[in-house]
Amino acid sequence: xxxxxxxxxxxxxxxxxxxxxxxxxxxxxxxxxxxxxxxxxxxxxxxxxxxxxxxxxxxxxxxxxxxxxxxxxxxxxxxxxxxxxxxxxxxxxxxxxxxxxxxxxxxxxxxxxxxxxxxxxxxxxxxxxxxxxxxxxxxxxxxxxxxxxxxxxxxxxxxxxxxxxxxxxxxxxxxxxxxxxxxxxxxxxxxxxxxxxxxxxxxxxxxxxxxxxxxxxxxxxxxxxxxxxxxxxxxxxxxxxxxxxxxxxxxxxxxxxxxxxxxxxxxxxxxxxxxxxx
Amino acid sequence: xxxxxxxxxxxxxxxxxxxxxxxxxxxxxxxxxxxxxxxxxxxxxxxxxxxxxxxxxxxxxxxxxxxxxxxxxxxxxxxxxxxxxxxxxxxxxxxxxxxxxxxxxxxxxxxxxxxxxxxxxxxxxxxxxxx
Numbered sequence: 001x002x003x004x005x006x007x008x009x010x011x012x013x014x015x016x017x018x019x020x021x022x023x024x025x026x027x028x029x030x031x032x033x034x035x036x037x038x039x040x041x042x043x044x045x046x047x048x049x050x051x052x053x054x055x056x057x058x059x060x061x062x063x064x065x066x067x068x069x070x071x072x073x074x075x076x077x078x079x080x081x082x083x084x085x086x087x088x089x090x091x092x093x094x095x096x097x098x099x100x101x102x103x104x105x106x107x108x109x110x111x112x113x114x115x116x117x118x119x120x121x122x123x124x125x126x127x128x129x130x131x132x133x134x135x136x137x138x139x140x141x142x143x144x145x146x147x148x149x150x151x152x153x154x155x156x157x158x159x160x161x162x163x164x165x166x167x168x169x170x171x172x173x174x175x176x177x178x179x180x181x182x183x184x185x186x187x188x189x190x191x192x193x194x195x196x197x198x199x200x201x202x203x204x205x206x207x208x209x210x211x212x213x214x215x216x217x218x219x220x221x222x223x224x225x226x227x228x229x230x231x232x233x234x235x236x237x238x239x240x241x242x243x244x245x246x247x248x249x250x251x252x253x254x255x256x257x258x259x260x261x262x263x264x265x266x267x268x269x270x271x272x273x274x275x276x277x278x
Numbered sequence: 279x280x281x282x283x284x285x286x287x288x289x290x291x292x293x294x295x296x297x298x299x300x301x302x303x304x305x306x307x308x309x310x311x312x313x314x315x316x317x318x319x320x321x322x323x324x325x326x327x328x329x330x331x332x333x334x335x336x337x338x339x340x341x342x343x344x345x346x347x348x349x350x351x352x353x354x355x356x357x358x359x360x361x362x363x364x365x366x367x368x369x370x371x372x373x374x375x376x377x378x379x380x381x382x383x384x385x386x387x388x389x390x391x392x393x394x395x396x397x398x399x400x401x402x403x404x405x406x407x408x409x
Contacts, residue, residue, distance in 0.1 A: 096392050130393045145284050175291025189281045
């Protein structure tokens with residue numbers, strides 16, 4: 001399984017030299033295996049996504065964790081949606097009242113965007129998902145609701161030899177008890193358990209989190225603890241705060257590593273990074 | 279065992295913040311969480327008991343009608359909620375740990391998440407104004 005990171009920033013794209021190293025585009029990754037392509041989230045990073053000519057089919061699947069703007073704002077600039085030869089499937093969390101199509105249309109329609117979903121030239125299919133398991137090519141995908149405002153899922157992508165867990169926006173510590181170490185009571189645990197690689201929200205320091213409780217994101221300390229309980233092998237900390245410079249991301253990681261001694265390897269996610277899981 | 283759905287987890291986190299007693303059960307009535315205030319009603323600590331099967335915790339909880347006679351389980355709001363997936367409310371007596379009867383009001387509601395599936399039920403207790 002090969003994974004390319006096209007956007008790792010949280011909330012809003014950033015530009016400028018102070019965030020150039022880790023990157024300023026919002027959430028988007030691609031996952032390749034056996035000539036099949038999955039795209040997870042359609043943040044601004046999707047605009048730069050290059051479709052490998054090894055793609056076996058004319059099919060692309062875009063899996064959205066939720067519909068906050070930083071996870072969909074790049075969709076209208078993704079070239080495959082404008083290619084009539086392409087078959088594009090968009091999967092996103094179901095809401096109790098409106099379809100995925102209706103909710104995506106709020107963004108992909110005037111006055112926010114000039115092109116309507118129904119006018120996109122590709123062959124487009126939308127799928128409402130919830131706590132689901134489905135197969136796409138060589139991948140088995142599990143989606144499950146996780147703690148974040150509004151309908152939000154995380155994904156567990158299982159390939160032939162490896163498992164990726166993707167939970168970019170997640171607040172498992174929400175509540176008086178914070179993270180409950182009993183895995184039955186831990187949001188997202190089933191998605192992450194034993195994964196070869198976990199991409200997880202770590203927007204805040206624990207001090208910052210005290211003032212951002214309920215906003216749907218994690219401190220790096222909580223993300224670290226979550227990863228430890230889930231016994232993952234490797235973690236990439238995700239959703240860097242748009243106000244945080246590269247130097248501050250490094251300081252945050254250094255402080256985290258100084259205070260903890262977890263078994264997994266970890267680092268901040270970096271735009272442009274490629275990871276191969278074997 | 280798989281994790282609980284987030285609707286159950288969030289109900290626990292909410293209950294944990296409340297000073298009124300709260301029970302949370304799964305769909306068959308097993309008591310999967312009770313908060314600190316509810317520990318007084320059961321005379322047990324969640325930390326000590328963990329989750330309790332319905333047969334176990336229902337014998338610790340002794341509801342009585344106005345005449346002080348045992349209340350059939352089918353009359354209890356939580357049992358009704360588990361059966362019909364609707365909210366219920368009732369005032370009745372319970373025998374306290376000190377063998378003294380006290381009036382309590384109970385409101386129960388079903389936990390039905392985004393998937394539309396019944397996941398469990400919550401009962402909230404408070405001392406009735408009759409006391």
